[in-house]
Amino acid sequence: MHLLRMIVHTRRHPSAILLLAQLLGMVLYPFLEQTRYGHVAFNAFGIVILAFTVRMVQRTPGHTWICVAMSLPIIALLTAQMLFDMPYLQLWSSAIEALFYFYAAGSLISYMLADRRVTTDELYAAGATFTLLAWGFAHLYMAVQALTPHSFGAAVNPELARTWTELNYLSFALLSSTGIGDVIPLTGHARSLASIEMFVGLMYLAAVVARLIGLTMQPSKPVE
Template structure:
């Protein structure tokens, strides 16, 4: 048992990007299951804090500034805890979402710098490519949350078009735009929402063309 634990710990230290990617993908599956439950808001806040902690640890292994990521993560965690413990703190959502968006964008930029820091494509850097993609998707999804809070009705959908879009819907929109695979049934209807979604499409295309293609080229060159 101890040998297995040591091997698992060594694997975690060798491929921290894989752990971060796994946690984020797990969140994609958990959010739809927990979102509509009574204890959903608290569970989602706790999971959000967990992802922030994992991501902060990952930034420590990149050229990014750890103190800056901590300065963004700690206020976001505090706001998430307040929202989880008290039902009258919904007004803090735009602030916590804005901090989380900034944090995920900075973490994504740090991982990009990590992947571009040398001319060797390691296994962990390949996992980092997937983790960076999800960080960007989460960052834009939180940006949509902020925009929806500041400008209600920024996003519409075929079902219950007049209601605010849920986190799962905004995350789906973010992944669809970032991967350039479409837009789905959630659409931006206000000018600022369309500008922000256009920016995400541009970032997605440039990330795939600039960063992912470089890693693929380095992998083929090594072989």
């Protein structure tokens, strides 16, 4: 019964489904990267996240057709990488995925700022937006690394290309302004993107999250 209630609850809140799926992905990706066909499972799970994101955008002021138009070439590129082992497509798929996640994050921000009433789904949306922004910048870092190898360094195996998990960790650290960790940008372009992400993270917390917290402190309670 509790499981059924949870399923019904999340179906009413697509932002919660997207947030849970992304958090699950961050837990699974380190295991997938270590397997023989890890890139296949990684790309397949990425396609699932795309589907959840498109469904979520339908609840926002954003245009679903724009997300669909961007997701189709992404799926085609990811599928080509899975079936034909074409790593040089990484640059294009990562660049388009970054745009996709940034657009979805912008749609969610518009959704949260549309009125002065804080709903339960908007609280989930605040978390989902943060992960979308972090994933968007992580994909930008992947694109920069594909374009300019050795753009990012690390204490462990500094000569190797950084994995998705490592760049995603860097992205979350910069977006949340909690530090930079052992993965660091080395080139000018990588450092410029890192600086922009730190600015975006501060503005998101100050302008969007702070506003939601302020509204929840008002006498009226969050509504479904």
